Amino acid sequence: MSVLRNMDTDVTYNEIDQTVLKTLESPSRSYWLVIVLLFLGVLVGAACWLYQIFIGIGVGGQNNPVAWGTYLINFVFWVGIAHSGTLISAILYLFRAGWRNPIARAAETMTVFAVCIAGLFPFIHLGRVWMVYYMLPYPNQRNLWPNFQSPLMFDVVAISTYLMVSSLFWYTGMLPDLATVRDRATGFRKKIFSIISIGWTGDFEQWRHYTRGFLFFAALATPLVISVHSVVSWDFALAIVPGWHTTIFAPYFVAGAIHSGLAMVITLMIPLRKIFNYQRFITMDVLENVAKTIIFTGLIVGFAYATEYFIAWYSHNIVEQESFRWRAMGEYQFGFILMVTCNSMIPLLFFVKRIRRTIAWLFGISILVNIGMWFERFVIIIGGVAHGFMPHSWGLYKPTGIEFGIMLGSFCLFFFLFVLFVKHLPSVSMTELKEMVSAGSDNEH
Amino acid sequence: MNINMNTEKYIMGFFRDEDQAAQAVTDLKESPYTLKRVHGPFPSHKISRALGQKKSKIGYFTLAGGIFGFFAGFVLAVYASIQWNLMVSGKPVISYVPFFIVGFEFTILFAVFGNIIGMLLLSRLTNTKIPVQYDDRCSGEYFGLLATCSRGELDTLADFFKSKGGETRIFE
Structure with missing residues (x-):
């Protein structure tokens, strides 16, 4: 039975509590060093953004025709990273996949932070960031309302909804664990956890409503996550730019998002289980299952790449054909090669059992998939507008140092928040692990 | 009312084992004692069934x-x-x-x-005040069955919990 294979069922409830609560003890000096280094990276990003606000959006490499640069690439990248968290916490919950339990909390946390960071990029891309309120629908004396026919407005609605829903889902899921920490804490920490656990006592009357509510949460988060990346894809697909204007974009983007997010899950889980001695909970079987899912999403993404070429050939549309010829043979060939290799070929190595059960391979491949998925967005976003309908308006784009600084800041901010999280809140769900142990011991009988 | 408060006693039976807790719930419902609440570290279907809980609205x-x-x-x-x-x-x-x-x-x-x-x-989760008859062990590894009885029945109710494999705590 998979539940038994995915976790050591000899573990007692007390051992689960002790292992997770130990992660919340006072951190070592090396922890603070990591925090400081990451914070410095965040400051670099903030300084670059501040410079851009003072000087103007021209400090980035965006130009005519390539008006969408790394800010939009990073936006799509981080939304994508977020998606697998919801896949693990909601979709796999509905499928009753027991192996998701030990990693669901960390994955959902990844979702919340990744959406926050993704949400920053439209602000950064806006240039005059103080004009952001123009996107919000509210009564004003100019009687200017946003145009809800625009996919960019779908995006505002979808991303805000996603941020709110995933934050609430994350918090709700954590509620019983917050009570566990409250009951074992003393002093100031006890006060804090008493407030944030809002009176949870594990009364079965509470569980009755909680479990039903959690199920609805998962059932609502599932179509939401699919709609969010579909909406992101329509930012492109609803424009008539060759290479963007295709109906395959929504499923293609959703699969790609989950592909990159799963890779990020492995990237985060490997150090997490090592540092906090979670090996008995986040077992090799759990990581193996994530790797198997990466094979699946990698195949879908590979199929989407091939379909785009097939349609370009089959349609006899010369603009489309030129666009895709240039994608593979033009100036951004390196991006195309990285995208195809890292996203659809290298994950096939996971077919070999020894590779998907070796930590070094898992970690290395997960990093490569992340790099590949970043370049996929580069190839799609830059490639589309750089080589459009009119040869006289073709052009190239190169990110500037300021853009790289902001990108570094975004990565540092993500890891900064995640590292803060793992030492201050339970990074593994004690409740769900106890459920797993209980289900496992039932199966043994 | 005052007389009632003085005579009604709260006692909690603790069970590490989910099956024993579910069995104790079933037996307690058939006994003369009153089962007030059950607390647990995770949602157990067996205990929900024993409590005869309906689907939430x-x-x-x-x-x-x-x-x-x-x-x-x-x-x-x-x-x-x-x-x-x-x-x-x-x-x-x-x-x-x-x-x-x-x-x-x-x-x-x-x-x-x-x-x-x-x-x-x-779930009445807006009140951060924890009820007096609550034990921290219920968020750890124990299921806690809170029952009431008259002062004179305290020992027999404690014995009842012990006979089901549990430990007890009396709330003053």
Whole structure:
């Protein structure tokens, strides 16, 4: 039975509590060093953004025709990273996949932070960031309302909804664990956890409503996550730019998002289980299952790449054909090669059992998939507008140092928040692990 | 009332084992003692069944939120576009397909709000004060069955819990 294979069922409830609560003890000096280094990276990003606000959006490499640069690439990248968290916490919950339990909390946390960071990029891309309120629908004396026919407005609605829903889902899921920490804490920490656990006592009357509510949460988060990346894809697909204007974009983007997010899950889980001695909970079987899912999403993404070429050939549309010829043979060939290799070929190595059960391979491949998925967005976003309908308006784009600084800041901010999280809140769900142990011991009988 | 408070005693039986706890719940319901509450570190189906719990009605809150959300999103999009009664990109001023997307996102958002409100109200989670008859062990590894009896029956109720394999705590 998979539940038994995915976790050591000899573990007692007390051992689960002790292992997770130990992660919340006072951190070592090396922890603070990591925090400081990451914070410095965040400051670099903030300084670059501040410079851009003072000087103007021209400090980035965006130009005519390539008006969408790394800010939009990073936006799509981080939304994508977020998606697998919801896949693990909601979709796999509905499928009753027991192996998701030990990693669901960390994955959902990844979702919340990744959406926050993704949400920053439209602000950064806006240039005059103080004009952001123009996107919000509210009564004003100019009687200017946003145009809800625009996919960019779908995006505002979808991303805000996603941020709110995933934050609430994350918090709700954590509620019983917050009570566990409250009951074992003393002093100031006890006060804090008493407030944030809002009176949870594990009364079965509470569980009755909680479990039903959690199920609805998962059932609502599932179509939401699919709609969010579909909406992101329509930012492109609803424009008539060759290479963007295709109906395959929504499923293609959703699969790609989950592909990159799963890779990020492995990237985060490997150090997490090592540092906090979670090996008995986040077992090799759990990581193996994530790797198997990466094979699946990698195949879908590979199929989407091939379909785009097939349609370009089959349609006899010369603009489309030129666009895709240039994608593979033009100036951004390196991006195309990285995208195809890292996203659809290298994950096939996971077919070999020894590779998907070796930590070094898992970690290395997960990093490569992340790099590949970043370049996929580069190839799609830059490639589309750089080589459009009119040869006289073709052009190239190169990110500037300021853009790289902001990108570094975004990565540092993500890891900064995640590292803060793992030492201050339970990074593994004690409740769900106890459920797993209980289900496992039932199966043994 | 005062007499009642003085005579009614609270005692909690603790069970590490889920099956023993479920059995104790079943037996306690058939006994003369009153089962007040059951606390546990995770939702056990066996205990829920033993308690004879019905399905939560939280879904009505979720549904109401969802229906409200759909119309709120759709109406907002329609209202915003008729403020400038102008055709953009050849699309009608009131375009059903794009507005449906706004409606859909609002459906999810408000359904979740309804879900949260339902959860808070039905579980009475707005009060951060923990009841006096609560034991920290119930969020760790024990299921705690809180029962009441008269002062004279305390020992027999404690023996009852012990005979089912549990430990006990009397709340003064």
